[in-house]
Amino acid sequence: MRLAGKxxxxxGGTLGIGRATVEKFHAEGAQVVSxxxxxxxxxxxxxxxxxxxxxxLALVCDVTREDQVAxxxxxxxxxxxxxxxxxxxxxxxxxxxAVAMTEAEWDWTFAVDLKGAWLCAKxxxxxxxxxxxxxxxxxxxxxxxxxxxxxxxxxxxxxGLVGLTRSLALDYGPDNIRVNAVCPGWTRTQLxxxxxxxxxxxxxxxASVLAVHPLGRIGTPAEIANLIAFVASDEASFLTGASLVxxxxxxxxxxx
Numbered sequence: 001m002r003l004a005g006k007x008x009x010x011x012g013g014t015l016g017i018g019r020a021t022v023e024k025f026h027a028e029g030a031q032v033v034s035x036x037x038x039x040x041x042x043x044x045x046x047x048x049x050x051x052x053x054x055x056x057l058a059l060v061c062d063v064t065r066e067d068q069v070a071x072x073x074x075x076x077x078x079x080x081x082x083x084x085x086x087x088x089x090x091x092x093x094x095x096x097x098a099v100a101m102t103e104a105e106w107d108w109t110f111a112v113d114l115k116g117a118w119l120c121a122k123x124x125x126x127x128x129x130x131x132x133x134x135x136x137x138x139x140x141x142x143x144x145x146x147x148x149x150x151x152x153x154x155x156x157x158x159x160g161l162v163g164l165t166r167s168l169a170l171d172y173g174p175d176n177i178r179v180n181a182v183c184p185g186w187t188r189t190q191l192x193x194x195x196x197x198x199x200x201x202x203x204x205x206x207a208s209v210l211a212v213h214p215l216g217r218i219g220t221p222a223e224i225a226n227l228i229a230f231v232a233s234d235e236a237s238f239l240t241g242a243s244l245v246x247x248x249x250x251x252x253x254x255x256x
Contacts (some may be wrong), residue, residue, distance in 0.1 A: 004029030012090030018191030020221035064117030103242035113157035133176030169241035185247025186218035214249035
């Protein structure tokens with residue numbers, strides 16, 4: 001997949017899609033650096049690859065804090081020379097009422113889901129420019145295009161991430177830096193399991209979700225990571241400014 005020898009930073013790399021992306025990139029020959037907020041999960045990621053060639057480096061970093069992002073990115077660049085790939089995967093789901101939601105809750109949601117992607121790009125782009133190019137993959141969501149009740153303001157934040165993707169693709173294309181968004185649908189991650197758990201009848205809620213998928217199931221983190229790896233790799237060298245949906249056909253069916 002032409003990722004061998006690349007240095008890749010993956011935010012939120014200790015769980016779900018992020019963890020699967022770390023594993024996929026490592027298997028494809030990349031040197032991976034994971035940013036995550038939880039020290040115990042960072043340590044567990046390191047333990048999982050103990051003794052492995054090119055073992056991923058797990059750094060504790062809150063992507064909503066520029067000082068932490070700048071320090072973590074500098075540490076990755078100092079150790080491995082550059083950053084070739086950035087996967088902005090860190091994010092949170094949000095379930096608020098627009099009237100009841102507080103300003104602090106709004107700011108926190110957008111800080112994690114949107115601001116963090118900008119901060120990481122801000123501190124990775126100079127290194128990419130110095131080395132003649134790079135690839136940024138922003139992990140958005142099908143909620144950036146089609147959403148459901150009760151997902152406020154998640155859909156707004158993920159839509160913003162798609163807009164960020166287009167702007168960066170246009171601004172940094174002349175530097176041979178590609179920027180794309182991957183928009184997963186229902187994927188069996190901790191966030192989705194939490195959503196099922198919030199429903200009155202979790203089993204019935206899950207069954208109804210599976211029933212509306214043409215493939216009859218939801219995705220796995222590894223399936224999403226496979227697409228992320230392709231988009232990030234040199235095999236996708238003419239792909240930029242795109243938003244790629246991977247949802248098992250869910251959004252293909254809106255006429256009833």
